[in-house]
Amino acid sequence: xxxxxxxxVVLALIGAPLFSVIAASAMLGYHREGIDLAAMAIDILxxxxxxxxxxxxxxxxxxxxxxxxxxxxxLVRLTNATIGWIPGGLALVALAACAxxxxxxxxxxxxxxxxxxxxxxxxxHDGYPDDFNLGLVTTSGSLGLLFAPSLPLILxxxxxxxxxxxxxxxxxxxxxxxxxxxxxxxxxxNRSNRTPAHEFSFANLGAALKESAWELPLPVVVLGGxxxxxxxxxxxxxxxxVYVLVxxxxxxxxxxxxxxVRIMRESMLLVGAILIILGVSLASTDYMISTQxxxxxxxxxxxxxxxxxxFLVLLLVFLLILGALLDIFSAIVLVVPLIxxxxxxxxxxxxxxxxxxxxxxxxxxxxxxxxxxxxxASYRFDRPILEVCRATLPFLLILLASVIVITFWPELxxxxxx
Amino acid sequence: MARLTWRVxxxxxxxxxxxxxxxxxxxxxxxxxxxxAQIVLRLFFDAGIxxxxxxxxxxxxxxxxxxxxxxxxxxxxxxIDLSHFLPERLSRWPLFAVDAFAAVVCGFIAWHTxxxxxxxxxxxxLLGIPAWTVQGILPVAFGLMAYRFALCxxxxxxxxxxxxxDEAG
Numbered sequence: 397x398x399x400x401x402x403x404x405v406v407l408a409l410i411g412a413p414l415f416s417v418i419a420a421s422a423m424l425g426y427h428r429e430g431i432d433l434a435a436m437a438i439d440i441l442x443x444x445x446x447x448x449x450x451x452x453x454x455x456x457x458x459x460x461x462x463x464x465x466x467x468x469x470x471l472v473r474l475t476n477a478t479i480g481w482i483p484g485g486l487a488l489v490a491l492a493a494c495a496x497x498x499x500x501x502x503x504x505x506x507x508x509x510x511x512x513x514x515x516x517x518x519x520x521h522d523g524y525p526d527d528f529n530l531g532l533v534t535t536s537g538s539l540g541l542l543f544a545p546s547l548p549l550i551l552x553x554x555x556x557x558x559x560x561x562x563x564x565x566x567x568x569x570x571x572x573x574x575x576x577x578x579x580x581x582x583x584x585x586n587r588s589n590r591t592p593a594h595e596f597s598f599a600n601l602g603a604a605l606k607e608s609a610w611e612l613p614l615p616v617v618v619l620g621g622x623x624x625x626x627x628x629x630x631x632x633x634x635x636x637x638v639y640v641l642v643x644x645x646x647x648x649x650x651x652x653x654x655x656x657v658r659i660m661r662e663s664m665l666l667v668g669a670i671l672i673i674l675g676v677s678l679a680s681t682d683y684m685i686s687t688q689x690x691x692x693x694x695x696x697x698x699x700x701x702x703x704x705x706x707f708l709v710l711l712l713v714f715l716l717i718l719g720a721l722l723d724i725f726s727a728i729v730l731v732v733p734l735i736x737x738x739x740x741x742x743x744x745x746x747x748x749x750x751x752x753x754x755x756x757x758x759x760x761x762x763x764x765x766x767x768x769x770x771x772x773a774s775y776r777f778d779r780p781i782l783e784v785c786r787a788t789l790p791f792l793l794i795l796l797a798s799v800i801v802i803t804f805w806p807e808l809x810x811x812x813x814x
Numbered sequence: 815m816a817r818l819t820w821r822v823x824x825x826x827x828x829x830x831x832x833x834x835x836x837x838x839x840x841x842x843x844x845x846x847x848x849x850x851a852q853i854v855l856r857l858f859f860d861a862g863i864x865x866x867x868x869x870x871x872x873x874x875x876x877x878x879x880x881x882x883x884x885x886x887x888x889x890x891x892x893x894i895d896l897s898h899f900l901p902e903r904l905s906r907w908p909l910f911a912v913d914a915f916a917a918v919v920c921g922f923i924a925w926h927t928x929x930x931x932x933x934x935x936x937x938x939x940l941l942g943i944p945a946w947t948v949q950g951i952l953p954v955a956f957g958l959m960a961y962r963f964a965l966c967x968x969x970x971x972x973x974x975x976x977x978x979x980d981e982a983g
Contacts, residue, residue, distance in 0.1 A: 408893075411894060411895055411897065412912035413886075415892070416920065419919050423919075423922060434927070434930035437949070438930070443875045446874075450871070453877050627853075630870075633849075635850070635853065660842055661834070661835050664838045664842060664880075667878070668879075668882035668883070668884060668885045669881070669882065670892070671877070672881075672891070673892060674878075675878060676923075726892050765898075
C-alpha cells in the first residue's frame with residue numbers, strides 16, 4: 397500500500413496532471429474499502445451542488461477580458477495621476493496598480509504580463525535599479541490575492557463553507573499590511589532617487605479619471621454589492637462579467653468578436669483545470685473523511701503539539717513547503733478540507749485560517765521550484781530564472797515577515813470580518 | 815501507417831477544437847444571460863425562474879468538463895512542473911509516462927461513470943428531464959481526455975524513439 401502511495405507521489409512530482417493523481421488515489425481508496433467505483437460519478441457530480449461556484453468561471457472570464465483590453469494602461473495612468481507625485485512614487489504606483497488588478501483577475505499570472513510590461517520599462521526609464529524593478533514586478537504579480545474578489549478567496553470560501561463576504565472583509569487589513577511593508581521598503585531602497593514621477597495636477601487626475609470612467613463603477617458595484625449583502629458573490633460575478641463584456645466589446649470596441657471567442661476559450665481552460673481538480677478532490681476528500689483521516693491526523697498532531705501557537709508554527713512551515721510545490725488552487729482544494737477540522741480543534745477561526753492559508757500560498761508564487769511568477773517574469777522579461785529568484789528574494793523576505801504577523805495576530809484578519 | 819492514421823486524425827482534431835470552442839462560448843454565454851436575467855427579475859419584478867438555479871449549477875458542471883477536455887489538448891492541466899531545472903531531453907522522458915498514466919486514469923473514470931449512468935437510470939433533473947442527458951457529460955469528457963492523453967503519450971513516445979515523431983508533431 398505504501399509503495400502505491402509513494403508511486404503516486406513520484407508521478408505527481410514528475411509532472412502527472414494533479415487531477416489524475418488525486419483521482420487515482422481516490423479510486424484506490426474506494427477499491428480498498430470495497431466501495432463501488434461508480435461512486436466516483438456521484439462525487440464528481442457534486443460539482444453541480446456547490447453553491448456560488450458559478451462565480452469562478454464568471455470572474456475568471458471578466459479578469460481575462462479586462463487583461464486583454466486597454467484597462468491595464470488606464471489603471472496605471474490613473475494610479476500614477478493619484479499617487480505618482482509622492483517622492484519615489486512610481487514604485488508605489490506599481491504596487492497599488494498590481495494589487496488592484498490582481499484582485500480582479502485572480503492571480504493567475506496575468507498581472508505580470510498585462511501590467512509588468514507597462515511598469516517595468518517605466519521604472520527603468522525613471523532610473524530605478526534593475527534588480528529592484530525585476531523583483532518588484534515579479535512580486536506584484538500575486539499581490540492582490542487577499543483583496544476581494546480574488547479567485548483564491550472565493551475558492552476558499554466555497555470549500556470551507558464560510559461566508560464569502562466575511563472572508564472578503566478579513567483580507568483587507570492583511571493585504572494592506574503587505575502593501576505598506578513593501579511600499580516602505582521600496583521607498584527605503586530608493587532613498588537616493590526620490591524624484592517624483594511627476595508634479596501633481598488636477599487636470600492630469602481629471603483626465604485619467606475621465607479616461608477610466610467606464611471601469612470606475614466596477615469596484616464600487618462589485619465590492620459595494622457584496623459587502624452590503626445586496627448581491628451574492630455569484631451574482632456580483634455575473635454582473636461583472638456582463639458589464640465588462642458590454643464595455644470592452646460594445647462601448648469601447650477594444651475587443652473584436654473573434655478575439656472575444658479566444659478569450660472565452662483561454663479563460664475556460666484555467667477554469668476547467670481548477671474545477672476538474674475540485675471535482676476529483678470531492679471524491680478523495682469523501683474517502684478520507686469516511687476513513688477518518690482528519691481525525692487520525694489530528695491525533696498524530698495532538699501528540700506532538702499541545703498549544704494553538706505551536707500548531708500555527710507547524711501549520712505555517714507546512715504551508716510554505718506546500719506553496720513551494722503546489723499551485724494555490726490545487727492546494728486549497730486538496731488541503732483545506734483536511735486541515736479545517738484539525739485547526740478547529742485548536743480553536744483557530746476558519747476565516748483567520750483562510751487568510752493565513754492564502755497569505756502563505758502567495759509566497760509559493762515566488763519560491764522555486766514551481767513559483768509561477770518566477771517563470772512568467774523570466775519568460776516575459778527574458779532573464780535567467782536564477783537572476784529573477786535573486787532579485788525577488790528581498791521582497792519574498794518582506795512578504796514572509798508579513799505572513800508571520802498575519803498568522804500570529806488573528807485580530808488583524810478578524811477585526812473587519814465581524 | 816502512421817501517416818495514414820494522422821490524415822484521419824487531423825481533421826478530427828480540428829473538428830474537436832471547433833466543437834469545444836462553440837460549446838464553451840455557448841455555456842459561458844448562457845450562464846451570463848441566465849444569471850443576469852435572474853438578478854433583473856429579482857430586483858425589478860420580485861420574481862425568478864424556478865429552474866434557473868439548478869440550470870446554472872449544471873452549466874458549471876458542463877463548463878468544468880468541457881473546459882477540462884479543452885485543457886488536456888495542450889498540456890495545460892495543473893501539474894508540478896520541475897522541467898525548468900532539467901535538460902531538454904531528460905525533461906521529456908517523464909512526459910511519456912505521466913500522460914499514459916493520466917490516460918489510464920481517465921479511462922477508468924469514463925468507464926465507471928458510464929456504469930453509474932446505467933445504475934442510476936430513471937433519475938430526472940430540472941423539470942423531469944432524464945438525468946443521463948446532463949450527467950452523460952462525465953463519461954464523454956473523461957473518455958475524450960483518455961483519448962487525448964493517450965495521443966500525447968504516443969507522440970512523446972514517437973519523438974523519443976521513432977522516426978515518425980516529426981509527422982505526429
